[in-house]
Amino acid sequence: MGISEDLKQSKFNTLTGKAVVNIIYTGNWMMQQTHDLLKPFGLTPQQYNVLRILRGQQNNPITVLGITERMLDKMSNASRLVDKLLEKKLVLRRECPQDRRAVDVIILPAGLTLLEEIDQIQLEWEKNFQRIDQEKMDTLNELLDEFRHVFTNN
Amino acid sequence: MGISEDLKQSKFNTLTGKAVVNIIYTGNWMMQQTHDLLKPFGLTPQQYNVLRILRGQQNNPITVLGITERMLDKMSNASRLVDKLLEKKLVLRRECPQDRRAVDVIILPAGLTLLEEIDQIQLEWEKNFQRIDQEKMDTLNELLDEFRHVFTNN
């Protein structure tokens, strides 16, 4: 019996306690799925996340701090993640003209191409979830948001 | 603008894609909350999780493999987590009589006492969520389960 069966059982004192564990467990599970999906492309989920943030900027440079603010996992070190992406020649790094402390990072065409490749696989994988109807999907998103918004600024 | 604002915006191609990111993000966020909560007690979330699994066994010993199966994060090394708990004298480790390959782990009274201390703080912290009504809590749990069950055995 694994955690999922544990989750089903009423060994939780409160529904909240169960939800807390369920959110962590499902988050880890999802991360693992993403990890497996990215493995053939030589990217970790954190590196992938940074690449997507850069793409989201639509050619506007973003600083390392900007990346940190948008990362799913604040604890990863954006500076070193960018190093890894540089090694792979997926991004460009240059001094920010407005503020010489800051460093602008821009995604390179090679990075965009790689993301497009991954998009294909990602969309294919997402089909696994198509039997969950859109209304439920929406509800889930709202509930997760509500959970975080219990504390300010999340 | 952080990820939460990003999540609110419609920069996602699909609701599913948004939900995937939301689940990972909220899972990380929740893990961070737990991390902060446990810090004063000198436990990592993974160590805490193992302790709770041991308590859940109600004095029946459980093997390292049994712990692994129940862990929220499969990637952590149960063997080394148990080492850490041993160092802190919160658990006992002994050869399993039925199978000499296996190692039984049992929580010590000191471990139970520590968990009880943490329970107090945990319950206090969970009050933050009390304004989310129980029905929503239930729905969230069901939706997360449904998400995972799209793949078998999760």
Place this chain on the structure above:
DNA sequence: TTGCATTTAATGTAATTACATTTAATTTTG
């Protein structure tokens, strides 16, 4: 019963993360 495959836990190691510190640039303040 011997040999082979499997299971269980531990361990070696490279990479990553957590956390503190450093360096350099900018902003604020007296």
Place this chain on the structure above:
DNA sequence: CAAAATTAAATGTAATTACATTAAATGCAA
């Protein structure tokens, strides 16, 4: 303006994780 405080990024390091391998015990099949 000069000094102090703050900010941005990089770096050092200890701990942890990821992944492969090892060692020992068990089960199974010939």
